[in-house]
Amino acid sequence: MIQDQLTPTQEDLETLSRQLGRPVRDVVEIGARCVCGNPLVATTAPRLGNGIPFPTTYYLTHPVITSAVSRLEAAGVMAEMTARLEQDPELARRYEQAHEAYLQVRDEIGERTGTGPVPEIAGVSAGGMPTRVKCLHVLVGHSLAAGPGVNPLGDEALDGIAEWWTRERCYCEGAWPTDGPAPARDLSRHTKTQGLSAQELDRKRAARRAALEAEQGGQAPTMETNENTKTRVAAVDCGTNSIRLLIADVQTRGGVTELTDVVRLMRVVRLGEGVDATGRLSPAALERTFAAADEYAALIREHGAEKVRFVATSAMRDAENSEEFSAGIRQRLGVTPEIISGDEEAGLSFAGATSVLGSSDGTRTLVVDLGGGSTEFVLGTSDGVLAARSTDMGCVRFTERHLVSDPPTEAETAVARGDVLDMIAQVLETVPLAEADRLVGVAGTITTxxxxxLRLPEYSSEAIHGTELSVAAIDDATRSLLQMTRSERAALPYMHPGRVDVIGAGALIWQTIVDRMAELTDGRIDSAITSEHDILDGIALSAVR
Structure with missing residues (x-):
């Protein structure tokens, strides 16, 4: 493409903003155009205007192409391509060449646009190149920008979407809104809080609230002045891998509901062990779970909890003998376990995570609750949940299904990653992940x-809670855990014994989600916040209501 066609006009930038549904940013060129002249692919500088390195040079903007490629991802094409790279040396060689070409062009773009070298991402391209496929949108964007014959898998994907889009005709009419002004509100979020303690994060939030009050003429939002009576509740979250107890005092101050921990415990019982294969809860798993329930019942009585709610999730939804489990819990705790739906599980996770990390400024938060047998994706604001999806993937399920070697082989991790990407593609059918402004991860895998x-000398909730890690830091931590043997993982001072066998799969799931969110949001999300407050806190809050 000649330079005049590469250089974006003001009209191009407005079209890109309409296509994306948000203000476009840091676009330096138009990588590819429709036959009518509208942008198909945006080209981004390798370093964003706020200084953040950005490896994804090309990304699709045209809604018709984006939707078509998502259909391919949902059909499992990426896992198939990754497997072929393991089996076909010639394809692997050509894909490696595509990776090198991507890096060379990105360097040229950096030089051409004044960005210069970006050493932080040296040797890192995008889309999974050069060894796997983790984002077809990136590969298709590369193929459209570079032309046929450069990226073999991008070219294949273009052939695969020919039923819905081809280069030869225009699909722009009606593909995006054209009435009214182009989106102008910048929803980007690049505040760095990595390494800050929970107290420091609280101070940052207080400063933001004070600034908001100042903008409103010094008037704080109207709030109730009477404090509600304090209520002591017990919440039990029984998942596939662990069973957790929270006894807390719940009190409303000035319209804000607060939780104060009295007891917070976790026991790894592996209730879902073998359920994926047999469809039943094993006698040994039930025995371990009931022993933990006996311990929790004694603590609930000792601390005088007025209300108890027991929530059971993925493994119980799948088990044929779930009534045996329910009867044992009723006998010990006097309450019937609620085998909640995936949607309610997602809502409780969101309420728990955002009870301390939420904001009132309309920020859209994606909460990911990664469990043993399921993972919930919940998008919402301080006003509530906007969309949610529960998926059948988790650290126990994926360990049993994929990562059977010690340590896992590259082939095992590649297939597992492909399955995660397939799950994310399914989530995209109902949850607009690209609209998220920030990413929060909860549950034991993510805290570990x-x-x-952070290379902690011991597990410390205070050090972990509120930590914001960059995409690169999460990638590095995951690679390290996947390369370790079981005995090496067991020796880590912060590793719970019950997570030793399954942390590799859990880390792989989390890494893939974080990487994909960075790509879907065009780098707007470049980090993830870890919260120690999750579905357990949400259950406690719901017990009062």
């Missing part, structure tokens, strides 16, 4: 990955 990234 965070502890590993």
């Amino acid at each position: 990955v965070t502890a590993h990234a």
Whole structure:
């Protein structure tokens, strides 16, 4: 493409903003155009205007192409391509060449646009190149920008979407809104809080609230002045891998509901062990779970909890003998386990995570609750949940299904990653992940990955809670955990014994989600916040209501 066609006009930038549904940013060129002249692919500088390195040079903007490529991803094409790279040396060689070409062009773009070298991403391209396929949108964008014959898998994907889009005709009419002004509100979020303590994060939030009050003439939002009576509740979250107890005092102050921990415990019982294969809860798993329930019942009585809610999730939804489990819990705790739907599970996770990390400024938060048998994706604001999806992937399920070697082989991790990407593609059918402004991860896998990234001398909730890790830091922590043997993982001072066998799969799932969110948001999300407050806190809050 000649330079005049590469250089974006003001009209191009407005079209890109309409296509994306948000203000476009840091676009330096138009990588490819429709036959009518509208942009198909945006080219981004290798370093964003705020200084953040950005490896994804090309990304699709045209809604018709984006939707078509998502259909391919949902059909499992990426896992198939990754497997072929393992089996076909010639394809692997050509894909490696595509990776090198991508890096060379990105360097040229950096030089051409004044960005210069970006050493932080040296040797790192995008889309999974050069060894795997983790984003077809990136590969298709590369093929459209570079032309046929450069990226073999991008070319294949273009052939695969020919039923819905081809280069030869225009699909722009009606593909994006054209009435009214182009989106102008910048939803980007690049505030760095990595390494800050929970107290420091609280101070930052207080400063933001004070600034908001100042903008409103010094008037704080109207709030109730009467404090509600304090209520002591017990919440139990029984998942596929662990069973957790929270006894807390719940009190409303000035319209804000607060939780104060009295007891917070976790026992790894592996209730879902073998359910994926047999469809039943095993006697040994039930025995371990009931022993933990006996311990929790004694603590609930000792601390005088007025209300108890027991929530059971993925493994119980799948088990044929779930009534045996329910009867045992009723006998011990006097309450019937609620085998909640994936949607309610997602809503409780969001309420728990955002009880301390939420904001009132309309920020869209994606909460990911990564469990043993399921992972919930919940998009919402301080006003509530906007969209949610529960998926059948988790650290126990994926360990049993994929990562059977010690340590896992590259082939095992590639297939597992492909399955995660397939799950994300399914989530995209109902949850607009690209609209998220920030990413929050909850549950034991994510807190353990965070502890590993921070290299803590011991597990410390205070050090972990509120930590914001970059995409690169999460990638590094995951690679390290996947390369370790079981005995090496067991020796880590922050590793719970019950997570030793399954942390590799859990870390892989989390890494893939974080990487994909960075790509879907065009780098707007370049980090993830870890929260120690999750579905357990949401259950406690719901017990009062």
